[in-house]
Amino acid sequence: MDIRIEKAEPHELKCKPDQNALGFGRYLTDHMFVMTYHADRGWHDAVIRKYQPFWLEPAAMVFHYGQAIFEGMKAFRGKDDQIRLFRPTANFERMNVSAARICMPSVPVADVLEALKQLLRLDQEWIPSAKGASLYIRPAMIATEPGLGVRPSKEYLFFIIKGPVGAYYPEGFNPVKIFVSDKYVRAVRGGVGEAKTAGNYAASIKAAVEAQQQGYTQVLWLDGIERRYVEEVGTSNIFFVIGDEVVTPSLSGSILPGITRDSALRLLRDWGLKVTERPTTIDEVIAAAKDGSLRESFGTGTAAVISPVGSLCYKGEQVIINGGKVGILSQRLFEELQSIQYGTRKDPYGWTVIV
Numbered sequence: 001m002d003i004r005i006e007k008a009e010p011h012e013l014k015c016k017p018d019q020n021a022l023g024f025g026r027y028l029t030d031h032m033f034v035m036t037y038h039a040d041r042g043w044h045d046a047v048i049r050k051y052q053p054f055w056l057e058p059a060a061m062v063f064h065y066g067q068a069i070f071e072g073m074k075a076f077r078g079k080d081d082q083i084r085l086f087r088p089t090a091n092f093e094r095m096n097v098s099a100a101r102i103c104m105p106s107v108p109v110a111d112v113l114e115a116l117k118q119l120l121r122l123d124q125e126w127i128p129s130a131k132g133a134s135l136y137i138r139p140a141m142i143a144t145e146p147g148l149g150v151r152p153s154k155e156y157l158f159f160i161i162k163g164p165v166g167a168y169y170p171e172g173f174n175p176v177k178i179f180v181s182d183k184y185v186r187a188v189r190g191g192v193g194e195a196k197t198a199g200n201y202a203a204s205i206k207a208a209v210e211a212q213q214q215g216y217t218q219v220l221w222l223d224g225i226e227r228r229y230v231e232e233v234g235t236s237n238i239f240f241v242i243g244d245e246v247v248t249p250s251l252s253g254s255i256l257p258g259i260t261r262d263s264a265l266r267l268l269r270d271w272g273l274k275v276t277e278r279p280t281t282i283d284e285v286i287a288a289a290k291d292g293s294l295r296e297s298f299g300t301g302t303a304a305v306i307s308p309v310g311s312l313c314y315k316g317e318q319v320i321i322n323g324g325k326v327g328i329l330s331q332r333l334f335e336e337l338q339s340i341q342y343g344t345r346k347d348p349y350g351w352t353v354i355v
């Protein structure tokens with residue numbers, strides 16, 4: 001694939017934000033990658049250019065029927081000044097799985113990874129060095145063909161934008177309060193829950209807003225049919241340590257197959273722990289919390305890496321997990337994953353890709 005590079009003019013470059021007050025998703029770098037798809041031509045016009053608006057028709061299909069998918073990954077600047085991506089091929093491969101689910105074209109994985117590397121090199125000054133900070137990368141694909149009939153679009157844009165983000169826990173690695181939703185559901189088997197498609201997030205916002213109004217950080221989602229089986233927490237996968245077993249819901253078709261989930265499973269198994277992917281009911285979790293066998297719980301995802309759960313509110317009742325403190329495994333996983341990502345520890349898995 002030929003990638004045209006049109007650098008922004010020096011006077012068009014933006015000021016870099018304060019590295020210690022980055023937040024999440026507030027700043028975007030100077031350049032982006034874009035390529036265009038047409039059913040007759042395939043992918044073409046790959047270009048790295050100044051971050052700028054798209055010109056789209058109001059009838060573009062993405063605005064009406066939601067053919068839109070995305071990915072989320074990070075680049076990390078190590079103490080050695082090397083830039084590392086964490087399992088980027090897994091992200092692009094997952095994007096192709098999402099694409100297939102909603103009848104969008106797949107992207108050439110090796111080519112888009114090469115495009116991403118070139119883009120990162122061009123914007124390398126944007127990759128922060130502050131502790132816990134990183135560059136969040138957002139690949140996305142949208143349907144651009146104008147037309148009001150419901151069918152797969154013949155035209156798409158694929159793009160990569162990105163921006164520096166701060167440590168997810170600026171005040172420290174603290175457990176969060178979770179509201180178990182038995183009113184709203186995120187996904188059902190046979191639906192699109194296992195695809196990173198925009199509509200899933202639109203559908204989840206109301207439950208998140210209501211939970212936040214009641215003082216909770218996130219929603220724990222139950223399955224859409226029986227509202228009994230635990231699925232995910234917010235936009236993260238969920239783990240429980242019950243007795244001497246680490247449990248996470250099996251990928252049933254309505255759960256997003258997280259790359260952090262997969263990495264955590266690998267580490268936990270390599271540490272010799274008993275790890276089980278199986279259907280997990282909320283009743284089992286609440287009972288384990290009450291009899292003291294629920295030792296810890298945490299979410300896994302690119303944004304926070306590991307997010308310890310301090311309490312669950314289910315049907316009006318609150319259970320505290322591990323005295324509301326960070327559990328041993330949550331802490332160990334967080335440190336191990338971050339060490340690999342920042343290159344302070346050896347990566348025996350080949351997860352990191354040097355840019």
Ligand SMILES: *Cc1c(COP(=O)(O)O)cnc(C)c1O
Binds near residue numbers: 261
């Ligand atoms: C992105 C996402 C995750 C986490 O996936 P990672 O690859 O670990 O970042 C989990 N659940 C949902 C719903 C997601 O969108």
